[in-house]
Amino acid sequence: MAEQQHILVVDDHDEIRDLLGRYLGQHGFQVSLADGGQQMRQVLAGASVDLVILDIMMPEEDGLSLCRYLKDNGGPPVIMLTALGEETDTIVGLEMGADDYISKPFSPRELLARVKAVIRRMSEVRPRQQTASEPEKMRFEGWTLDLNQHQLERQDGLLVPLSTSEFRLLTVFLNHTKKVLSRDQLLDMTKGREALPFDRSIDNQISRLRKKIEEDPKNPRLIKTVWGGGYSFTASVAS
Known part of the structure; x- marks a missing residue:
């Protein structure tokens, strides 16, 4: 039950x-x-x-x-x-x-x-039991994403709150760094069967995520817009 x-x-x-x-x-x-x-x-x-x-x-x-x-x-x-x-x-x-x-x-x-x-x-x-090959934390550009605790930590130790959807989106980017992902691909990987036709929520989530991790959200360096293609996460990622 x-x-x-x-x-x-x-x-x-x-x-x-x-x-x-x-x-x-x-x-x-x-x-x-x-x-x-x-x-x-x-x-x-x-x-x-x-x-x-x-x-x-x-x-x-x-x-x-x-x-x-x-x-x-x-x-x-x-x-x-x-x-x-x-x-x-x-x-x-x-x-x-x-x-x-x-x-x-x-x-x-x-x-x-x-x-x-x-x-x-x-x-x-939610946190799951890790295997030896699975990272518990992912690091990029002074940030650390804790996959067990569902927390994003800045280099100075400040914890930045993420919604569930923002956590999923950032995790997708970190697992597909330096690749161009279309809106449809991002929707499929973050929302799956819950995604609706013409769903523009990805754009809103990316805007909110940029405000949290970018030094200048209006001129993003980490999450780049690829015109006609979608978005690309440019940072190198380490576990």
Whole structure:
């Protein structure tokens, strides 16, 4: 029998929080509820959590601050709940390492689909037992990507949070350095059957990744755009 996944819903709105808790529970998930940052930390301290659903607009600590806290401390993947028109907050949340977002009002079925997709992607990149021939870390241009801990570390020791999709994309580049990869190839290697026709999410993910690893994201040196071809990762990689 498959292990039950544990979802933590963090929202100060009682009705939304309880509705999501009941709905996810009916679909086979273990669910914990929190009305803000304090309760969220209490749940995380006492149990293993596979995914956090996090509302942006909350009193005291808002969702963006809590997302940063989770990513800085190696927390679970995050789906942000945003209100329509909060485009700036959505972009900031993704740059902080959120794995997906959904705008209110939303259907519980859509949220359930996104939850399953994020957990499925996360399960594919979780640490696995290494063999002698498999590197645990990959190094490039002063950066170190820890494949076990799912962490990107700068030369000065600063940990830079990556979303699940950004981690997958960077890993693909590091395994195919100095090769031109088309958007379709990148989509296939990072999203597989979840990719949609005319999906432009790769461009958005590359833009966010450049902001994290490039000295000058507007004039990228590591992730080059190949006009008419796709993208190429130019750095040498060592394990």
